[in-house]
Amino acid sequence: xxxxxxxxxxxxxxxxxxxxxxxxxxxxxxxxxxxxxxxxxxxxxxxxxxxxxxxxxxxxxxxxxxxxxxxxxxxxxxxxxxxxxxxxxxxxxxxxxxxxxxxxxxxxxxxxxxxxxxxxxxxxxxxxxxxxxxxxxxxxxxxxxxxxxxxxxxxxxxxxxxxxxxxxxxxxxxxxxxxxxxxxxxxxxxxxxxxxxxxxxxxxxxxxxxxxxxxxxxxxxxxxxxxxxx
Amino acid sequence: xxxxxxxxxxxxxxxxxxxxxxxxxxxxxxxxxxxxxxxxxxxxxxxxxxxxxxxxxxxxxxxxxxxxxxxxxxxxxxxxxxxxxxxxxxxxxxxxxxxxxxxxxxxxxxxxxxxxxxxxxxxxxxxxxxxxxxxxxxxxxxxxxxxxxxxxxxxxxxxxxxxxxxxxxxxxxxxxxxxxxxxxxxxxxxxxxxxxxxxxxxxxxxxxxxxxxxxxxxxxxxxxxxxxxx
DNA sequence: TCTTGTTGGATTGTCGACAATCTGCTTGTC
DNA sequence: GACAAGCAGATTGTCGACAATCCAACAAGA
Numbered sequence: 001x002x003x004x005x006x007x008x009x010x011x012x013x014x015x016x017x018x019x020x021x022x023x024x025x026x027x028x029x030x031x032x033x034x035x036x037x038x039x040x041x042x043x044x045x046x047x048x049x050x051x052x053x054x055x056x057x058x059x060x061x062x063x064x065x066x067x068x069x070x071x072x073x074x075x076x077x078x079x080x081x082x083x084x085x086x087x088x089x090x091x092x093x094x095x096x097x098x099x100x101x102x103x104x105x106x107x108x109x110x111x112x113x114x115x116x117x118x119x120x121x122x123x124x125x126x127x128x129x130x131x132x133x134x135x136x137x138x139x140x141x142x143x144x145x146x147x148x149x150x151x152x153x154x155x156x157x158x159x160x161x162x163x164x165x166x167x168x169x170x171x172x173x174x175x176x177x178x179x180x181x182x183x184x185x186x187x188x189x190x191x192x193x194x195x196x197x198x199x200x201x202x203x204x205x206x207x208x209x210x211x212x213x214x215x216x217x218x219x220x221x222x223x224x225x226x227x228x229x230x
Numbered sequence: 231x232x233x234x235x236x237x238x239x240x241x242x243x244x245x246x247x248x249x250x251x252x253x254x255x256x257x258x259x260x261x262x263x264x265x266x267x268x269x270x271x272x273x274x275x276x277x278x279x280x281x282x283x284x285x286x287x288x289x290x291x292x293x294x295x296x297x298x299x300x301x302x303x304x305x306x307x308x309x310x311x312x313x314x315x316x317x318x319x320x321x322x323x324x325x326x327x328x329x330x331x332x333x334x335x336x337x338x339x340x341x342x343x344x345x346x347x348x349x350x351x352x353x354x355x356x357x358x359x360x361x362x363x364x365x366x367x368x369x370x371x372x373x374x375x376x377x378x379x380x381x382x383x384x385x386x387x388x389x390x391x392x393x394x395x396x397x398x399x400x401x402x403x404x405x406x407x408x409x410x411x412x413x414x415x416x417x418x419x420x421x422x423x424x425x426x427x428x429x430x431x432x433x434x435x436x437x438x439x440x441x442x443x444x445x446x447x448x449x450x451x452x453x454x455x456x457x458x459x460x
Numbered sequence: 461t462c463t464t465g466t467t468g469g470a471t472t473g474t475c476g477a478c479a480a481t482c483t484g485c486t487t488g489t490c
Numbered sequence: 491g492a493c494a495a496g497c498a499g500a501t502t503g504t505c506g507a508c509a510a511t512c513c514a515a516c517a518a519g520a
Binding site for chain 2: 054055056058059061063064070082086087089090093097151152153155159160163
């Protein structure tokens with residue numbers, strides 16, 4: 001018999017597709033923070049009834065990218081500078097842990113996948129596709145989590161990723177400048193292939209700090225604007 | 231004007247109440263792992279239509295204590311030994327981080343609340359109310375997370391707590407033995423009041439390891455039973 | 461006997477309509 | 491003009507019914 005791995009077939013429910021559509025819209029910044037989601041309008045646009053739409057929204061509320069106030073509406077979460085600080089400081093701790101767990105598990109498949117994802121980042125960078133660049137960069141960093149073989153950790157990371165992606169997307173849209181042509185992940189990938197785990201962890205922390213500084217500045221500007229508006 | 235803090239008024243939607251009811255049933259072990267939730271039956275029992283029930287179930291799926299398979303049903307999550315190991319190893323890392331963040335924030339209110347929650351544990355222990363004992367013990371440990379002033383960390387802890395509570399409840403129900411009369415949290419509370427943060431962190435890790443050993447033994451027995459049944 | 465197709469019942473997914481609630485405006489009163 | 495009461499429109503929450511899907515039992519054929 002031929003050796004062939006079938007992957008699970010596509011999601012068949014409307015609900016799942018709606019979740020994917022909404023998530024994408026939020027994470028790419030098409031839906032802005034604080035914006036209200038009108039159920040009737042969205043359900044008509046998607047040619048779907050409100051039932052599966054509402055169920056999808058409940059999922060995204062629990063995922064942390066929507067918030068719901070009974071009888072008032074469901075909104076895209078507001079991004080405060082504090083949230084970004086919180087997410088990043090936790091991310092540092094988790095990255096440390098993930099690298100530690102994944103380290104002894106590294107194998108040829110890990111290295112191959114590392115290169116594949118790194119290539120994806122480089123490709124998106126060359127294509128000046130910022131949205132895709134953010135997505136692929138996060139997927140690159142997610143590899144150690146997938147290899148850590150800890151389902152709860154992976155799940156936690158995925159939740160965190162949603163927010164980070166949203167923050168990055170907003171940041172990029174706001175600055176609206178060309179993406180950095182140089183490749184910031186070269187060292188990260190090299191260290192993950194190397195023999196010094198501590199060095200890899202240290203680099204990850206610093207790498208995170210770099211991204212973080214730029215994002216935080218943006219977050220602060222957001223808050224200033226908000227307080228002026230109020 | 232009198233200084234008075236009003237707490238938010240009760241949840242007004244059926245959905246929220248259903249979520250609370252189901253969560254409680256799952257976390258106390260009234261609904262067993264792997265058990266299927268029949269929508270029609272539950273909605274009739276609760277005298278509620280399926281719409282809010284389904285929305286509530288979506289929330290609990292995202293919360294990680296239910297799993298859903300399209301057109302097949304929604305089930306209470308199965309507990310595998312690996313899951314418990316994963317949850318506990320992550321919990322250790324998070325506890326470390328939480329204590330570190332909360333440490334400089336400790337104030338009189340913190341110490342008062344620490345004592346209050348400790349008393350609650352002791353009370354539940356004396357009353358031989360195992361369910362309540364688990365609940366209060368987790369709330370005691372949650373205090374450092376609340377004081378850490380990191381919303382993402384707190385949220386992560388709360389998700390983790392659901393599972394831990396479920397594991398503990400199942401463990402207790404399975405063993406069905408009287409709860410330990412002695413108080414295991416005395417040292418923990420004392421160290422959190424003291425001056426040596428490292429010592430507190432170390433103790434938390436060891437404390438976790440203790441609970442973990444007992445739980446893991448139970449989890450292994452669960453798996454044995456499952457493989458026999460299959 | 462094993463495999464394959466069919467069929468009926470049960471359950472989940474989706475829909476359209478109705479009820480409950482909120483919000484902003486208008487109206488009336490002082 | 492200021493303020494409270496009440497009304498109208500819009501939106502969310504809930505309901506009951508229908509459609510799509512799955513599963514187990516059974517039948518038919520090799």
